[in-house]
Amino acid sequence: MCIMGVMNLLQTAGPAVDASCCVPSSKPALSVEEAQRKALVFKALADPNRLRLLSIVKAEESGESCVCDLTEPLDLGQPTVSHHLKILVEAGILHREKRGTWAYYSLVPGALDDVAGILSAL
Amino acid sequence: MCIMGVMNLLQTAGPAVDASCCVPSSKPALSVEEAQRKALVFKALADPNRLRLLSIVKAEESGESCVCDLTEPLDLGQPTVSHHLKILVEAGILHREKRGTWAYYSLVPGALDDVAGILSAL
DNA sequence: CAGCTATATCGATGGATGTCAATCTATGTG
């Protein structure tokens, strides 16, 4: 709260009365838990290499990519790519399907739209 | 790239020929610079307290809030709140206007829609 | 089963980040 001095405690008029900076509104903000949960999704998107991973997966005709084709264009080690993919899966953005030796990653349908929904519902 | 052994180097048929995991597609992914720039926006959103700040500012009738009314509901120190607000301003999400003693923060019109646009344009 | 390959996991490490206390700057008041 803004006090601005004693604010002419009992003064009847004058600009000092309007000197409080604003009305607090006291509407309930996002709860701590909800904010944390939503921040997790944005954390998953808050890395350039993860954005590039999503871009590649999304651009793939078949809708899915395997790790071995994601390692090279990002110029990152295979463990690092696996790490990023895991974060995207845990955020609910990517889906992982293992077929034989390879693991295929694809966008969860509607996941990015859901993120956009978080923004408009802030 | 996936090699899967010598892959029957000169063999004429059999499942081994189709054993490569996928076609690389080689479409140009998001450039490194672009990815970094977009990641900065998500980094700004990737903190629960910053999401709560946005929520409060957005819920304000007047469309703007001053720092003093943002410090209390978040239960954070004033320097920390100033720090978060600065990050949101630098990300182009909040607008800062100083009037007299107080600094008022408001959502940049369309900024959150732009973020949603980044997602759909990935 | 032995060996190879794709991928995941682990441990370590350097760098980024959130938070606070202290301080600085600017504005308003007497």
Place this chain on the structure above:
DNA sequence: CACATAGATTGACATCCATCGATATAGCTG
């Protein structure tokens, strides 16, 4: 001008995180 307040900046510190090398796991092939 002296003083108080709103807010920003600085420096320190603890924690988190991206990355890598080494290793483990799982599936294929002979």
